[in-house]
Amino acid sequence: MIVAILGAGPAGMSCANACLSFGLTPVVIELSADIGGIQLGNFHPNLWLLGEPEETGREMSLRMARHFAALPLTCVKQARITAVNGVAGDFNLDYQTPAGEHSLAAHAIVIATGTHPRGTPELLALTAASDRVIIGPLSETIRDDIRQARVLILGGGDNALDHALFLAERDNQVRVCTRRQFSARQPFQDTCNAHPNIELRANCTPDSLSLDDRRIVATWGSIKVRYDWLLAMFGYLPNTDVLTCFAPELRPSLSPSGHIQTDIWQRTTVAGIHAAGDVTETPQPSVPTALAQGLVAARAAESLAL
Ligand SMILES: Cc1cc2nc3c(=O)[nH]c(=O)nc-3n(C[C@H](O)[C@H](O)[C@H](O)COP(=O)(O)OP(=O)(O)OC[C@H]3O[C@@H](n4cnc5c(N)ncnc54)[C@H](O)[C@@H]3O)c2cc1C
Numbered sequence: 001m002i003v004a005i006l007g008a009g010p011a012g013m014s015c016a017n018a019c020l021s022f023g024l025t026p027v028v029i030e031l032s033a034d035i036g037g038i039q040l041g042n043f044h045p046n047l048w049l050l051g052e053p054e055e056t057g058r059e060m061s062l063r064m065a066r067h068f069a070a071l072p073l074t075c076v077k078q079a080r081i082t083a084v085n086g087v088a089g090d091f092n093l094d095y096q097t098p099a100g101e102h103s104l105a106a107h108a109i110v111i112a113t114g115t116h117p118r119g120t121p122e123l124l125a126l127t128a129a130s131d132r133v134i135i136g137p138l139s140e141t142i143r144d145d146i147r148q149a150r151v152l153i154l155g156g157g158d159n160a161l162d163h164a165l166f167l168a169e170r171d172n173q174v175r176v177c178t179r180r181q182f183s184a185r186q187p188f189q190d191t192c193n194a195h196p197n198i199e200l201r202a203n204c205t206p207d208s209l210s211l212d213d214r215r216i217v218a219t220w221g222s223i224k225v226r227y228d229w230l231l232a233m234f235g236y237l238p239n240t241d242v243l244t245c246f247a248p249e250l251r252p253s254l255s256p257s258g259h260i261q262t263d264i265w266q267r268t269t270v271a272g273i274h275a276a277g278d279v280t281e282t283p284q285p286s287v288p289t290a291l292a293q294g295l296v297a298a299r300a301a302e303s304l305a306l
Contacts, residue, residue: 001023001024001025001107001108001301001302001304001305002024002025002026002027002104002105002106002107002108003015003019003024003025003026003027003106003107003108003109003110003298003301004027004029004091004093004104004106004108004109004110005019005026005027005028005029005109005110005112006029006081006109006110006111006112006113006242007028007029007030007031007037007111007112007113007114007239007277007279008028008030008035008036008037008065008068008075008077008112009036009037009038009039009112009114009277009278009290010037010039010061010064010277010287010290010291010294011037011112011114011276011277011278011279011290011291011293011294011297012028012030012037012110012112012276012277012294013028013035013036013037013064013065013067013068013294014276014290014291014292014293014294014295014298015110015112015276015294015295015297015298016028016068016071016073016075016294016298017067017068017071017294018294018295018298018299019073019298019301019302020071020072020073022298022299022301022302023302024298024301024302024305025073026073026074026298027073027074027075027076027104027106028073028074028075028076029075029076029079029081029093029095029104030075030076030077030078030079031078031079031080031113032077032078033077033078034065034077035065035068035069035075035077036061036062036064036065037061037114037290038114038115038138038278039057039058039060039061039287040057040058040061040062040138041057041058041138041139041140042056042057042058042061042137042138043056043057043058043140043143044056044057044162044166045057046060046287048286048287048288049286049287049288050288057287060287076095076097076102077097078097078098079095079096079097079102080095080096080097081093081094081095081242081245082094082095082096082101082245083245083247084109084245084246084247084250085247085250086247086250087271087272088107088108088270088271088272088273088304089107089108089272089304090105090107091105091106091107091108091109091250091272092104092105092106093106093109107272107301107304107305108272108273108274108301108304109272109273109274110266110273110274110275110276110294110297110298110301111242111243111252111260111268111273111274111275111276111279112275112276112277112279112290112294112297113238113239113240113242113279114238114239114277114278114279115236115237115238115239115278115279115285116136116236116237116239117135117136117137117138117232117233117234117235117236117237118135118234118235118236118237119135119232119234120232120234122209123135123209123232126209126211126216126230129211130211130214130216132214132215132216132228132229132230133216133229133230133232134229134230134231134232135232135234136232136233136236137159137162137163137231137233142163142166142167142231146167146170146172146228146229147170147171147172148171148172149172149173149227149228149229150172150173150175150226150227150228150229151167151172151173151174151175151227151228151229151230151231152174152175152177152206152216152218152225152227152229152230152231153174153175153176153177153230153231153232153233154176154177154178154205154206154230154231154232154233154234155176155178155231155232155233155234155235156176156178156179156180156181156182156183156184156202157182157183157184157233157235158184158185158188159233159235160176160178160184160231160233161176161182161184161188161189161192161200162184162188163231163233164176164192164195164198164200165188165191165192165195165198168192168195168197168198169197171197172197173197174197174198174199175198175199175201175225175227176192176198176199176200176201177201177204177205177206178201178202178203178204178205179203179205180202180203181202181203182200182202204220206218206219206220207219207220207221209230212226214228215227215228216228216229216230218230236278237258238257238258238259238260238278238279238280239279240254240258240259240260240279249270250270250273251270252268252269252270252273252275253268253269255281257281259279259280259281259282260275260279260280260281261280261281262274262275262276262280262281264296265296265297265299265300265303266280266293266296266297266300267300272304274297274300274301275297276290276293276294276296276297277289277290277293277294278290280293
């Protein structure tokens with residue numbers, strides 16, 4: 001029984017590994033050139049996965065990717081799904097790679113495509129015009145290049161404050177502005193509030209943002225402040241674009257937040273189509289959650305074969 005798995009992050013890799021142990025044949029289709037998922041860019045220690053307390057997200061991803069690469073399965077990288085048709089037990093997936101067009105017959109499908117950082121049209125226009133405007137936290141520039149600078153971070157969650165601390169400890173002056181109240185974990189808020197290089201401002205979104213040479217100008221009423229860097233950390237949106245390639249009757253229901261809805265078996269509203277990891281509506285997105293959901297999705301796919 002062939003299980004087509006879309007995405008090779010923790011959820012997709014775990015699902016493929018579990019499929020093998022259940023006697024199924026996983027075929028993994030990954031959009032990017034890299035195996036490992038969004039944590040490949042995370043230079044912070046992974047706080048939620050037991051076993052390797054000092055390991056960064058990137059190190060963890062590479063460790064999982066090495067294990068995955070040694071598994072006896074097919075993984076196609078740089079592959080873009082172009083059409084999905086059929087019914088449970090008899091799906092057909094068309095996809096493109098740099099080598100050309102391909103088709104895959106599969107009995108079941110697991111969608112494990114994760115998320116991407118959320119931007120706004122204004123911020124997307126600014127990032128196109130300046131390399132000093134960065135959307136999302138996972139950037140080597142943030143890790144290596146921002147020193148002795150004035151930094152404005154927009155966002156009020158864990159990522160915003162995690163990066164405020166990271167940058168404050170590297171000799172930067174950081175202001176963090178959020179639209180409402182901060183939602184980051186309280187220990188982060190307490191540490192940031194106590195740090196002399198960090199200013200936390202709730203209910204304080206700039207009225208406008210613009211560029212002046214290499215600086216970013218943030219305006220609050222009549223006050224204009226120039227920053228060397230602008231980082232936007234507004235959370236993540238699920239990667240569900242791929243569903244536009246699915247035949248209409250094969251498109252699973254989405255939650256109000258746009259995530260794929262599943263039951264506890266990771267079954268979507270469409271027979272034979274499962275979803276796992278951050279692309280689903282999940283109370284606590286994390287690597288351990290994604291690994292577990294990938295495993296459960298494989299088990300659910302196996303039950304179709306019985
Ligand atoms: C900044 C940050 C810090 C985090 N810190 C931690 C932490 O410390 N500990 C922790 O446990 N979790 C952490 N998380 C959460 C964790 O990264 C996610 O929960 C986990 O990576 C989800 O795994 P996933 O496989 O669902 O998605 P992802 O890791 O996002 O992987 C999805 C994969 O699908 C691929 N893909 C996307 N679209 C398609 C498509 N159309 N076709 C095929 N493939 C596609 C992507 O290229 C990617 O490889 C953090 C997340 C972020 C953003």
